[in-house]
Amino acid sequence: MSRRTVLLIEDEPDIREVVELSLGSVAGWEVLTASSGADGVELASAQRPDVILLDVMMPGLDGPATLDVLRGRDETRAIPVLFMTAKAQAGELTRYASLGVAGVIPKPFDPMTLSDRVAAALGWES
């Protein structure tokens, strides 16, 4: 299997860095990052990653709105999306799940097992 490519759309630079290290150094995936929903959509169209990790609460285009745009574009429609959220209440998780994402990863997460969680949500062999 070729090297996995993951796109992280996250406005917090510190969290971007942690995820880059976690999925890059630990799991050995290729990690693309975008700091806003709009940038993320462009990057996703151009690079066609295997999965998009999408922060829910962002200024400008937030997670659900970015998801809408991704779903509206032919190039990005089929890319699985995982929400990452610090607002992980039971009710909200159900609600996010109903938006048609492949899974929700609550923040904070354990960087040593993050790739396992992503793989499990997508049914990948890790």
Place this chain on the structure above:
Amino acid sequence: MAAAGGTPGRGPGWVNPYRRRGLLRRAWPFLAATGVAFALLPVSATGAIDSVDVIVGAALFLAIIAAIVFVPWDRVPRTLTIFPPLVYFGVVDLLRDATGGGASGYAALVLLPVLWVALYSGRAELIAVLAGVWSTFVIPILVDKTRYPEGDWRFAVLLTLLSAFIGFATQALVDNVRLRARNLSAVMTSAAEGIITLTPEGRGVFVNPSAARMLGYEPSELEGRVLFDLIVDGEFRSGQGDAIGDEHFRRKDGTTFPVLFSSTPIQLDNGETSGIVVTFSDITERREIERMKDEFVSVVGHELRTPLTSIRGSLGLMAGGVFGELDDQGKRMLDIAVSNTDRLVRLINDILDIERIESGRVTMQKVTCRSDDLVAQAIEAMQGQAETMGVGVVSQVDPVLLRADHDRIMQTLTNLISNAIKFSPRGEEVRVTAHPTADTVLFSVADHGRGVPADKRETIFERFGQVDASDARDKGGFGLGLPIARSIVEQHGGSLWVDTEPGRGATFWFTLPRPSEAVGEVDGSSGDNGRAALVVEDDADLARVLRAMLARQGVEAVVTPSAEEAVHLIDDVAPVLLVLDIELTGADGLAVVDHLREHPEIPPIPVIVYTVRHLSEHDRQRLTLGKTLFFTKGRVAPEEFERRVADLLKEAAPAS
């Protein structure tokens, strides 16, 4: 006319007895009695009537009436107000003189001015009038001994005493009533709460200034008016019981505001209700504070977790050896940092959780589940902890179906099992059971730990109410798990309690209501015997309102925020009614109706559609399947909505 308050120098509380307002109501018994006295002249006279006396007396009486009506009493000295009653004694004397002098029955008329002054004037005026009574009898004796014999002295003394007694007794009674009324009125007028008294028909009798101010009216505008329309929804009950509740009241300008009110019937001694007292306070500010608190808690939760994500992530990478191996002490320090970060996150989650559950803002997403599955999954989730602690977990379950929020009940069970494991000595066993009773499923989690001291059996269910302050450190909890568990169970309509013997262990019990006919029927289909409505609504507040409204109609609401889940729930719930919000995140409400259309095997379900936008004819046609009602949010009064729902349910009842 001058204001009723009187001019300075009249003494405090002096009220002009001849003020226009209510004058006829006060004066008519006196006018009537005097009128009857004149009318009876032809009947009562024993001998010839002195017509000059009668004419002069009548003229004097008319002069008194004219004076009362035309003199500007508010501007003349107070002492002059005594003249009309005193002059009236002249009328009495003339009538006596006209009808036989000392033997005349008209002497009794002296009681009229005594009563008038006792009721409407002061102490000094009463004494003056008693002097008038005395003179009325004494002067004729002194002037005309033939017609008024000496024996009339007795008459003068007795009638004056009688007048004094009646006068003073009446005045004492009136003073007492006035004092009470004044005190009561001072209390009601100065109260910050709104106070309104109503007739049983809802007409305002008394409205205090606070009530008028909150409602944007003058008190006089509300008195005498039917006030039921000030209530946006519902009504003040005028029945036997007291009512307390939340309502919205409408201001004069049409805006509304939330109130906390209580209404109490005013009961007479004979058991009849003479009216209603309503007290209320504006809780706009309290609502706003609640909303701000919720928002604050939510924002803080998010803002705390964001930096914690970076901290936890960096620490995790270091502890995982991504940047090279540390020595043992360094590893140990990192482990402490990681585990305490995790602990902080759990604490934040628990605090947010309990805030939301206790405020009732989290709706329990009830689905049909099996008691044995719940117990097995909870034990499996806790297996790791049990093994670490060297504690066994066994279960004994009679499988039954129940309707519960799967995740929340799992949370409850895992919390109780985790506690039981923490407090069990190594090598002991934790026992989990679930058995059906008549109308509930009874769950228990028992340990053989140290138990709960008698004085802590309730405090352990309070926030941060651990048995021992050191437990937070030693056992790794915050004292929030049990309050959360109890709230979850109570939101399901069950209860949670503990049986314990200190030193020998504790058993935590909780009940969940059970759909009655489905016992043992564990085929996965709906076990609901009651009627259920499926509410597709993503606004939690609105969902709560709908749930309460449907409950009043005897229908359980199964709420889901998404159209996708609604489609799955239709088979499970077999709803008698579908309440559909069109504007949902994700697939919209139209998708649910499309699903019904595509599956003709699903029995017809009446649908209530409500929306904020105007629906096109095409949308309406697409939404109309069987019996369908359309409402626009905010346009329909809640009571109207409820009535239509009730009608729809009545129509649906025979089919279900």
